[in-house]
Amino acid sequence: MTSPALRERDESGAPAAREHDAAAAPAACSSDDLIELLFFAYRDFVGDPDRILAEYGFGRAHHRVLHFVDRYPGLTIAELLDILRITKQSLNRVLKDLIGQGYVAQRPGTSDRRQRLLTCTESGQRLAADLTRVQARRLARALASPEDAAAPESFLMAMIEPDERAVVRRLMARRGGGAA
Amino acid sequence: MTSPALRERDESGAPAAREHDAAAAPAACSSDDLIELLFFAYRDFVGDPDRILAEYGFGRAHHRVLHFVDRYPGLTIAELLDILRITKQSLNRVLKDLIGQGYVAQRPGTSDRRQRLLTCTESGQRLAADLTRVQARRLARALASPEDAAAPESFLMAMIEPDERAVVRRLMARRGGGAA
């Protein structure tokens, strides 16, 4: 997957038996470090569903729409635009896909028939659940860490793909260690 | 900025004097809630620098490159590709901008002259610092919250733009309250 540029200094030849290496970062963790961890954490957080979505020919935009429609059935277009902060042209493109392929259904509003109340079909709910599952699993794993899960630093590190944590930690260690 | 679709139920006419309303969410916060909070938190987290970048004609891709080159001077192209997980064509597009406009400098590697060691120029460091500042400020504010900042839920809520927290909270309250 990843090219070896950052992995070359592979000191420990041990088969990596340590389980929760989410911590192991010395102590100090500045805001600057957190900025970086948030980048890596979010990257892996959205990476999980991305793989599933690709099988359906969908992207992140579809995911966001599906997620909110699934969680808040009866959502209107205007509300969705408000949440996602995109233009209705952008929304319509992905919404058309989701409706056309039977993942989202619409019905006119009862009190205001101009509105389109959006809901997920059964298959939409299934897909949404699949996507939620992988993200919730990562989250649960991160939260299930030892008591240090309390610190945002540990939380974010635990959100990163386990295999990648050492890479990230090694990268970030370069800031004190210096002369590479 | 935001259209009023989600703001209409504006019960409290008070001029909003409460400072740290990061909490105020009942108690239960499922993984599903966290997924959503992470979306909103990240949205606002990247929104700050986006505004600055727009003044320079830069985008998020430029930000990421600038950030990592600033933090890890001497980074090579291969390492950067590893961190960002993009193709060299994508990287080159933004890197060319940053070098051409004097924010990033390159010099051949000493031990391996095929490598291009990347560093930030002074103006590059200044811009990177500006971008870091707004993100660190948001982070610091989130961490400076009362002791409840420990919980990822509170942390994420505190990362959301203060004006938006009530909107998000109201939206998420719809999941129990139901009949809208």
Added chain:
DNA sequence: GGAATATGTCAACGACACTGACGTATATCG
């Protein structure tokens, strides 16, 4: 009946990612 609202749509464009292929300089190995 006229104005505001909720939504749809056409057209063009920009940022940022991708693939595939090819070119060049430097390093390394036999």
Added chain:
DNA sequence: CGATATACGTCAGTGTCGTTGACATATTCC
């Protein structure tokens, strides 16, 4: 020394997802 590998650059085409601007339609509200 010559072959092969590596680090990087680049050309060409494509796709997703965001943008703006303008205009059409149905419905509601006054």
